[in-house]
Amino acid sequence: MSAHGLSGPRVRLDGLPRRQRVNRAMEALAWLAAALGVTILGVVVWSVASKGWSQLNLDLLTKPPIQFSLTNAPQGLSNAFAGTLVIVGLATAMALPVGILVAVYLNEFAPPSIRTGVGLVIDVLAGVPAIVVGIFVFVLLVVGHGQSAIKGAFALAILMLPFVARTTIEVLALVPNAQREASLGLGVPHWRTTLSIVLPRAAGGIVTGTVLAVARVAGETAPLLFTSSIVGTQTSWDPTHALQTIPVAIFELSESPDPKDHARAWAAGFILLLFILFASLTARWLAGRSARKIAGR
Amino acid sequence: MPPRDRLEPIFQVEGLDAIYGTKPAIKDVSLEIYKNLVTALIGPSGCGKSTFIRCFNRMNDLIPSFKQTGTIRYHGQDICASNIDPVAVRRNIGMVFQRPNPFPKSIYDNVAWGCRVLGMKDDLDERVERALTQAALWDEVKDRLKASGLSLSGGQQQRLCIARAIAVEPDVVLMDEPASALDPIATQAIEQLMHSLKSEYTFVIVTHNMQQAARVADMTAFFSISRGAEGERYGELIEYDATEKIFTRPADKRTEDYVTGRFG
DSSP: OOTTSOOOTTOOOTTHHHHHHHHHHHHHHHHHHHHHHHHHHHHHHHHHHHHHHTTOOHHHHHSOOOTTOOSOOOOOOHHHHHHHHHHHHHHHHHHHHHHHHHHHIIIIISOHHHHHHHHHHHHHHHTSOHHHHHHHHIIIIITTTOOOHHHHHHHHHHHHHHHHHHHHHHHHHHSOHHHHHHHHHTTOOHHHHIIIIIHHHHHHHHHHHHHHHHHHHHTOOHHHHHHSOSSOOSOOOOTTSOOOOHHHHHHHHHHSSOHHHHHHHHHHHHHHHHHHHHHHHHHHHHHHHHHHHHTTO | OOOGGGSOEEEEEEEEEEEETTEEEEEEEEEEEETTSEEEEEOSTTSSHHHHHHHTTTGGGGSTTEEEEEEEEETTEETTSTTSOHHHHHHHEEEEOSSOOOOSSBHHHHHHHHHHHTTOOTTHHHHHHHHHHHTTOHHHHTTOTTSBGGGSOHHHHHHHHHHHHHHTOOSEEEEESTTTTSOHHHHHHHHHHHHHHTTTOEEEEEOSOHHHHHHHOSEEEEEEEEEOTTSOEEEEEEEEEEHHHHHHSOSSHHHHHHHTTOOO
16 A cells, blocks of 8 residues: 555656655745744834834924933934924925836837846845945035935935835836737827826836835835934924934934933934835735726725 | 728738848738728738738837838828828727737726826726627626736737727727637637627638638638748738639639638
8 A cells, every 4th residue: 555645556756755755845944934934024013013112102293302300301202203294295205207208218218138137226226235326415405505304305315216216117118019919000109109098007006116115115214314303303304404203313323322212213223114004004905906996896 | 881982991011021130921912902891811821911900000020120111101102101100000900919918907997097098088987888888898897997817818809909999089900819719709709899899890800710701700801821932931921802803713813812711
């Protein structure tokens, strides 16, 4: 009787026991790798949440910090929250149109040689360290003119651009050629086909890519150290001012000797985490909704 | 069908060569397509009949490595001349593709969208109804025009694509194996609508179903694969004549072998 539940004069089981062993070993390795990933994420989220949760209160969102405070007056980080919203918002406004237009040009209009060449440049740009982008913007715009939220946003936009462009290229490439042909075959011009048939079909993917790019740069610290404020305690929405941001605030508060500052750093980290989680879930929801819409359900 | 010298040519193809990169697709094709007839292009897979039909509306322009030489005159004008806008060509020469490709829009908008974009906005409802009726789809969809075009069956989707193509009133409708993904009933519906619409349009249809060519076409062109001096394969026009003659008294042995099923 065979151990594999199958027997007969013509049944062949060459090397099957070995293949089964290899299969089990590979499955176990893959399972461990997945478990490791989930565990690390779990530990990070749990440590941030457990330390940050108790510090969450409305004052954190609505009150600015007080420098050299000797009192126990409630302090917040409203300056950093406002700054992050302004800077990330401006960065998205700069990177999104450029990124989408780059992708549309490369995928819909450019000859193959340019598509490959510029595609490579985009991938290289995506690999440039954030601190290098920070120094670049610092030398280009900040030296001699001072810091401002716009300059910080410009640095973040440079980081976002390749992400937006790359994800947009990917989703445009997924639009079936039959859709372009259907429109062009009616005598509809190329630009109109791109605008009315191709882009709406890719919209879900573009939004998803953008939300993920926003989530990524919202946590960027390095380029903002040079380009927007590391000291501003005023809560301001004026992009020409140097504005504080959440990641930079976390960086500074964690350097402080005061344990109350550490607590606030954890709380700010927790909020940043919640924001990124919310952004990712939104992206998934939008992608799912657009997929359902295209499938006609 | 009137005698050939009394027919009005709508396309005059002369010495057409088409090449993908360095790979020839068709060589030296010359023929005339006549107005208000159904012309079928038949032949084995890989003989270049799809490449050929896509030359008529410059659809091959979308393929970067594609090149063609020779002329295709449409009402006497060379449609491949550098001063001709392919958009203008496609505006007059519509196309139905091998696989139904409705837009992810409502049934109504699938037909109306092209008209709207091309500026035919008057009496849009009537225009949509007329196109759907001509495409033999109206009775099946008139109560659910707002439903997605993708909710239809394959045969209905293909008729929707035909409605979309004829709603913008082209001069010629090219059909690239329109029934290859359809069942016999849907195929019959499409053949019938070609028959009833040919007084208004000129149809060119690629098919590898010989019975279909025999049923719908007035003229039939038979393409086959030939080998060049270096062994390269390319498509060639073997014979072009009235359908009845192609199927009963072909002049070329290769045509006879193909239509009688002895092709090998």
